[in-house]
Amino acid sequence: MENITLLIGIVIVTALVFDFTNGFHDTANAMxxxxxxxxxxxxxAVAMSAVLNLVGAFISVEVAATISKGLINEDSGIEPAVIFAGLVGAILWNLLTWLAGLPSSSSHALMGGLLGATIAAVGIGAVSISAVFMKVLIPALVAPLVAGIAAMLATRLTYRISRNTEEGQVAKGYRAGQIASAGLVSLAHGTNDAQKTMGVITLALISGGVLGADADPPLWVIASAGIAIALGTYLGGWRIIRTMGKGLTDIRPAQGFAAQTSSAVTILASSHLGFALSTTQVCSGSIMGCGLGRKGGVVRWSTAGRMVAAWGLTLPAAGLIAAGSALLAVQGDWGVTVVAVVCAAAIAAIWFASRREPVDHTNVNDVEPAEAEDTGVVTAAMQAVSPPPTAAMEEAEKASDTPAKTTVSAP
Known part of the structure; x- marks a missing residue:
């Protein structure tokens, strides 16, 4: 570590800041x-998830290798300043979608930022197009569908198995299963998402000449990335937890167990294959699948539509922010300083905006009116119990008159 320059140090710190935002942005995936x-x-829940994210960070380095060796050609001349710009794009998009309560992909924000900054500063020739398609775009399309279908079928199976069992016993049993499956998702998240930051730091160390080409992440990189994502997870991304827990569909214990188990299997299999997929998209797909799998279950498609739109925007939006940052950062120290100051100011602005309507562990399960109206239930209920004022007054008068007449005419 003695050869680390100030710029590489800034990149490492920025990467860990991204890892921290990844933690609280993606807590909802597991919990x-x-x-x-x-x-x-x-x-x-968030404390348990934090511990298991940390453990998961030490299990594998396959995804880290995809980031550090696969997407960007190491001999392309990419500089630490470009990686710094890519991280800025990822961080700002992560925070913007967190403010909106949208579970967009931290993974795609990171990869979009790296790709956008690299193309702007070095050219598209520095990007491995085949790796982008095979290990990023195709998994992004396939994984949520696979997880969603698996969750739908698993939900139907769980209800069929327990159809003759008392409802209270079913709920109690599946709550225990939910805790176990949530732990598995947290562990899987650590094996996939924490590694992305490891890969970025390793790429910065390679580009700065601190590590040789094809080097794996050193132990201190693995540990620091695991600790950063665990701390972020413990803070809890309450806004996104609310959206995924209450905004997409009304989830019962059996559905939660089916959704989390489907997500964990999908993520762990992808981590083993080195696919840097979005755990957010996988878990969101599973939640929608479990909503469709329960008879009478409802998916709030307007919320789902906003999420899908955010997914589609993530790569290009983070890439554009990163590209603008890269064009400044490569100008020298002054450019890096300007990007850092603007990024810090934007982070502060987003944080203060979030304090206007805070969401935390005390109100995370409250349903926003707009979310409830997606199903039409609130509107129908209001119409049923709240007739026009005049009609209500007339009904009240009739009700009050009837007993009075009965009392008078009684013998």
Whole structure:
């Protein structure tokens, strides 16, 4: 570590900041359904998820290798300043979607930022197009569908198996299963998402000549990335937990168990293959699948539509922010300083904006009116119990008159 320059040090710190935002942005992936069904208390859930994210970071380095060796050609002349710009794009998009409560992909924000900054500063020749298609874009399309279909079928199976069992016993059993499956998702998240930051730091060390080509992440990189994502997870991305736990569909314990198990299997299999997929998209697909799998279940498609739109915008939006940052950062120290100052100011502005309507562990399970109206239930209920004022007054008068007449005419 003695050869690390100031710029590489800035890149490492920025990468860990991204890792931290990744943690609280993606806490919902593992714990939204567990919290929404009451299987675990909110603070307990995020603490458990944080510990397992840290453990998961030490299990594998396959995804880190995809980031550090696969997407960007190491001999393309990419500089640490370009990686810094890519991280800025990822961080700002992560925070903007967190403010909106949209579970967009931290992974795609990171990859979009790296690709946008690299293309702007070096050219498209520095990007491995085949790796982008095979290990990023195709998994992004396939994984949510696979997880969603698996969750739908698993939900139907769980209800069929337990159809002759008392409802209270079913709920109790599946709550225990939810806790176990949520832990598995957290572990899987650590094996996939923490590695992305490891890969970025390793890429910066290679580009700065600190590590040789094809080097794996050093132990201190693995540990720091694991700790950063665990800390972010413990803070809890309450806004996104609310959206995934209550905004997409009403989740019961059996559905939560099916969704989380489907997500965990999909993520762990992808991590083993080195696919840098979006755990957010996988878990969101599973939640929608479990909503469709329960008879009478409802998916709030307007919320789902906003999420899908955010997914589609993530790569290009983070890439554009990163490209603008890269054009400044490569100008020298002054350019890096300007990008850092603007990024810090934007982070502060987003944070203060979030304090206007705070969401935390005390109100995470409250449903926003707009979310409830997606199903039409709130509107119908209001029409049923709230007739026009005049009609209500007339009904009240009739009701009050009837007993009075009965009393008078009684013998």
């Amino acid at each position: 939204a359904t567990t919290i929404s069904t009451g299987a675990l208390k909110p603070k307990t």
